[in-house]
Amino acid sequence: MSAPRRRKRTLRVDPLARVEGEGALFVRVDGQHVSDVQLRIYEPPRFFEALLRGRRFDEAPDITARICGICPVAYQMSAVHAMEAALGLRVEGPLRLLRRLIYCGEWLESHVLHIAFLHAPDFLGYESAMHMAREHGALVRQALELKKVGNQIVTLVGGREIHPVNVCVGGFYRVPAKHEFDALAERLRWARDAALELCRTVATLPCPDFEREYEFVALRHPDEYPFNEGRLVSNRGLDAPIADFEQHVLEEHVPHSNALHAVLRGRGAYHVGPLARYALNFEKLPEIARDAARAAGLGPVCTNPFRSIVVRAVECVYACDEALRLIAAYEPPDQPALALEPRAGSGCAASEAPRGLLYHRYRLDDAGLILEARIVPPTSQNQKTIENDLWEFVPRHLDLPDAELQWRCEQAIRNYDPCISCATHFLSLTLERRP
Amino acid sequence: MTTAAPLLVIGVGNAERGDDAAGLLALRGLRARLAAASAIELCEASGEAGALMEAWRGRTRVLLLDAACAGHKPGTLTRIDARQEALPAGRLHGSTHAWGVAEAVELARALGELPEQLTLYLIEARSFHPGHDVAPEVRDAVQELVDLLLTTECASVATPLPRPRP
Numbered sequence: 036m037s038a039p040r041r042r043k044r045t046l047r048v049d050p051l052a053r054v055e056g057e058g059a060l061f062v063r064v065d066g067q068h069v070s071d072v073q074l075r076i077y078e079p080p081r082f083f084e085a086l087l088r089g090r091r092f093d094e095a096p097d098i099t100a101r102i103c104g105i106c107p108v109a110y111q112m113s114a115v116h117a118m119e120a121a122l123g124l125r126v127e128g129p130l131r132l133l134r135r136l137i138y139c140g141e142w143l144e145s146h147v148l149h150i151a152f153l154h155a156p157d158f159l160g161y162e163s164a165m166h167m168a169r170e171h172g173a174l175v176r177q178a179l180e181l182k183k184v185g186n187q188i189v190t191l192v193g194g195r196e197i198h199p200v201n202v203c204v205g206g207f208y209r210v211p212a213k214h215e216f217d218a219l220a221e222r223l224r225w226a227r228d229a230a231l232e233l234c235r236t237v238a239t240l241p242c243p244d245f246e247r248e249y250e251f252v253a254l255r256h257p258d259e260y261p262f263n264e265g266r267l268v269s270n271r272g273l274d275a276p277i278a279d280f281e282q283h284v285l286e287e288h289v290p291h292s293n294a295l296h297a298v299l300r301g302r303g304a305y306h307v308g309p310l311a312r313y314a315l316n317f318e319k320l321p322e323i324a325r326d327a328a329r330a331a332g333l334g335p336v337c338t339n340p341f342r343s344i345v346v347r348a349v350e351c352v353y354a355c356d357e358a359l360r361l362i363a364a365y366e367p368p369d370q371p372a373l374a375l376e377p378r379a380g381s382g383c384a385a386s387e388a389p390r391g392l393l394y395h396r397y398r399l400d401d402a403g404l405i406l407e408a409r410i411v412p413p414t415s416q417n418q419k420t421i422e423n424d425l426w427e428f429v430p431r432h433l434d435l436p437d438a439e440l441q442w443r444c445e446q447a448i449r450n451y452d453p454c455i456s457c458a459t460h461f462l463s464l465t466l467e468r469r470p
Numbered sequence: 471m472t473t474a475a476p477l478l479v480i481g482v483g484n485a486e487r488g489d490d491a492a493g494l495l496a497l498r499g500l501r502a503r504l505a506a507a508s509a510i511e512l513c514e515a516s517g518e519a520g521a522l523m524e525a526w527r528g529r530t531r532v533l534l535l536d537a538a539c540a541g542h543k544p545g546t547l548t549r550i551d552a553r554q555e556a557l558p559a560g561r562l563h564g565s566t567h568a569w570g571v572a573e574a575v576e577l578a579r580a581l582g583e584l585p586e587q588l589t590l591y592l593i594e595a596r597s598f599h600p601g602h603d604v605a606p607e608v609r610d611a612v613q614e615l616v617d618l619l620l621t622t623e624c625a626s627v628a629t630p631l632p633r634p635r636p
Contacts, residue, residue, distance in 0.1 A: 152569065165573070168580035175581060179520050186520070197516060 044437060044468015060444060061291070062429055064468040072425045074418055074448070076292040087408040092118050092377055092399050093204050099395070099410065100198045103454060105148065108141040108189060109388030111202040112263050113395040113410075118204045121382025121399050122375055129368040130206040131263075132361050133192055137199070138262040138386070139358040140188025143226070144196075145389035146309075146347040146354075147185065149452045150237060151178030154344050157446040158240035174236060177229050181351070184226040187219055188358060206372030216362045223362070227355035231327055234348040238331035242341045243443065245428060249338060249420065250302060251311035254387055260319040260353060261312065263386045268315055269305065270336075277385045280394050286411060297416040304419035307391030308451060309346040310337055321360075324353040340424060340450040347452075377403025388413050390452050414453045421451055437468075475511035477627050478529050478585075479619075482517040482536040482571055488602035489544070489595030492612055493536040495604065496593070499616035500624070502631075509627040519569035523578050532585045533623055535615065536571055537608075538592035545607030546594040547615055552579075553588060589623070591615055 044064045063071040083102055087095060095114040100107035112134060119126060126134065151174060152164040161167040168175040186196040191211060193199025201207050252273065254265030267275045267283065275283060286295040299305050317325065317335040328349045337346055383396035391413030398407040428447050432440055481497025484490040494514055501512050513525055517536065526532045538548065550557070556579070557572040569577070571590075578584045593615060596605040604612075620630040 148569075165576045165580050168577055172581050175577070179523065183520055183524070197518065 043470045044433075060425070060448065062425060062444065064429065064433065066470070067430070067433060069426060069429050072422045072429070073291040074422050074425075076418075084408045084410055087397075087405050090405050092121070092397070092403040092405060095395075095397065095405065095408070096202050096204065097198075097200075100202075102410070102412070104197055105145050106141060106388045106390065106393075106454065107198050108137050108193065108202075109386055109393050110395075110410075111193075111199065112138060112386040113384050113388075113393045114397075115202060115204050116263060116384030116386065117382045117395040117397050118399075119373075119382065120384055121380040121397055122204070122378060123380070124205060124373055124375055126206060126373065129210070129366060130372070132365055133207060133210065135259075135262050136358055136361045136365075137189055137192040137202070139354040139361070140185045140192065142185070142389050143230075143351055143354040143358075144182045144185030144189065145452075146351050147178050147182040147233070149389075149449075150233065150344055150347050150351075151175060151182075153452070154446075154449050155237065155240065157442070157449060158237075158242065158344070174233075177233065181226055181229050181233065184219075184222050185354070187222060191215060191219055203372055205375050206368075206370070208371060210367050210371045212367060213365060216365065220359060220362050223355050223359050227323075227352065227359065230348065230351040230355050231323075234327045234331055234345065234352055237344050237348045240344065242339065243446075244339070245341060245431070245447075246338050247340065247424060247427060249306040249310070250299065250304070251314045252299070252305045252307050252416075253311040253315045253392060254385060255315055256319070258319075260316050260357070261387050263384075265385075267385065267392075269299075270314055271302070273299070277383055277394070280383060280385065280411075281396070281409070284394075284411065284416070286415065292418065295415050296419050297411060298419060304423050305416065306420045307413045307416045308343070309350055309389075309391075310340065310343050311391065312387060313337060313346045313349065320349070320353055321356050323356050324349050327352045340447065343450045343452075377401075383409075390414060390454055391416060412454070414451070417451050417453065421448055421453070424450070474529060475509050475627075477510045477531045477533070477624065478513065478526060479510060479533045479535065479624075480513045480515050480522065480525060482515050482522075482534060484516065486600060488597045488599045489593075489604055489608045490537050490598045491604055492593040492595065492608050493534075495609070495612045496535040496591070496615045496619075499612060500619060503616065503620055503633065504624070504628050505631060510624055517570045517574075519571075519574035519577060522571065522574040523583060526578075526585050526588065527583060529585045531587045532589070533619070534571065534588065534590045536590065536592055537595040537598070539595055539598070540592070542594040543607075544594050544596035544605055545611040547611055547618075548590075548592045548594070550590040550592065551588075552590055553584060553586075557590075591619070 059075040061073040096111040099110040099114045102110050156164055156167045190196045194201035250269050250271045252269045254261035255268040256265035267277055283299055284297050285300050286297050289296050314336040331345050379401045381398045385392050385394045394411040396409040397405055400406055424447055481493040483493035485494050497512055552575050557575050593611045
């Protein structure tokens with residue numbers, strides 16, 4: 036009897052849908068063996084690190100915010116903290132509170148956009164949120180209102196919902212009076228309940244049974260679930276100051292991507308984002324968020340990337356609750372920003388963008404002009420992990436017809452809520468099956 | 471309680487991205503030709519879907535002015551009755567980060583929240599390059615659109631002022 040012909044299969048998804056930016060995935064299968072997986076980022080490089088050179092230090096928050104329209108606050112926060120490190124400044128008190136508050140707004144609007152409009156359709160079998168809205172109108176309406184509350188936080192603190200204009204090195208250009216938060220607090224009380232309901236809803240979504248061991252990397256702060264500050268930690272022993280980030284993280288070019296891949300030196304791929312933050316900081320969540328997580332069937336650590344949608348919903352609960360706590364505690368500072376003088380120096384910082392750790396480093400001259408800039412976004416850091424997920428996921432589902440396998444691969448990529456424009460400061464799936 | 475104006479005109483765009491300013495310029499041109507007490511409400515918008523749906527919720531007649539990238543000759547003016555025609559993705563140049571006009575229209579349609587009348591007037595752009603001036607043919611189309619709206623859509627609710635001297 037002759038040996039059975041090995042079947043070659045090719046899946047093409049061009050471009051990847053419901054992700055930000057332009058990317059493609061190529062998978063080659065020889066018989067029952069996956070022989071190649073490539074996440075191809077073909078969005079052109081954007082050269083932000085180069086165009087920052089020669090600009091003033093205080094332009095960095097507004098320039099880098101343009102890297103992303105859905106997470107500009109993250110870029111502004113990483114930029115201002117890095118510049119303040121270079122200038123020997125530290126923001127405390129009400130200004131620090133306002134920075135956490137604006138981050139609450141960004142997490143809420145970014146996470147809700149992803150949960151309801153980009154990812155939930157996958158789990159419910161819809162091509163898009165528009166198709167989903169016809170039969171799940173209540174979910175979509177509630178998500179729109181929740182996202183709006185997140186936008187309102189960013190607008191009130193940052194001056195504008197997209198590319199805020201009120202953030203500066205040392206603080207803000209203007210700080211709100213306490214009474215300006217009254218109406219927002221009322222909306223946040225509704226939003227907290229709505230986020231809890233969203234969490235209960237996404238917990239019931241049918242979810243592929245897929246677990247992987249990851250090296251999770253995130254910020255860890257001694258007192259709070261991290262936004263702007265903390266040490267660089269992992270679940271495999273990494274515990275370092277942010278100043279040592281580049282000693283631990285190596286960025287490398289790969290032929291098939293315009294975005295650099297990041298690895299931990301000597302260790303390989305790692306995972307940033309909600310699953311990582313959650314695993315490394317679960318005990319720092321307030322009781323309302325921990326209870327929501329448990330009710331959703333989560334333990335203190337989640338290693339199923341498809342359940343990231345639930346972890347994002349838990350973080351929405353946290354964002355609403357934390358925003359209320361911060362608003363209650365807020366007393367306007369005497370000055371909207373610290374006094375500062377430009378000087379030569381270097382500084383770095385990392386903050387937790389909705390998608391994960393975002394690192395900035397700058398070197399300045401005597402006049403405060405930027406000599407050098409380095410930006411490592413979360414999607415760059417997750418690229419190799421996304422590919423590794425698919426290396427494991429595809430072989431377990433080769434029995435699926437090509438169209439369905441293609442859908443599942445896209446869903447697997449959307450687990451990471453990738454922001455490809457950020458990664459190319461720096462989906463199209465091709466699955467080639469060979470007999 | 472204030473009664474909403476019978477006609478809402480929304481100008482969508484980004485004044486710093488070349489021809490993406492077209493919708494905003496058309497709205498501002500319209501504002502310059504309407505008396506302050508006009509029965510027409512004018513509103514500028516970035517195009518973010520949630521804000522658009524909020525702006526037109528409960529309204530009867532809405533016009534939306536925007537730039538487009540549909541493969542036509544730059545400066546081409548297109549009219550779309552959104553109640554009659556679905557908007558395909560990519561027809562309007564929206565951000566990939568946030569949902570834009572097409573998503574707002576189709577989501578509102580799916581939720582049963584489209585205004586009774588929603589008409590889009592789109593000007594085909596040449597370029598959305600940041601920092602660039604609006605192309606001459608797009609500027610001409612903006613003026614053409616303003617004149618058209620004053621003599622058609624707006625005529626039943628407002629009398630236009632004379633065109634300002636250049």
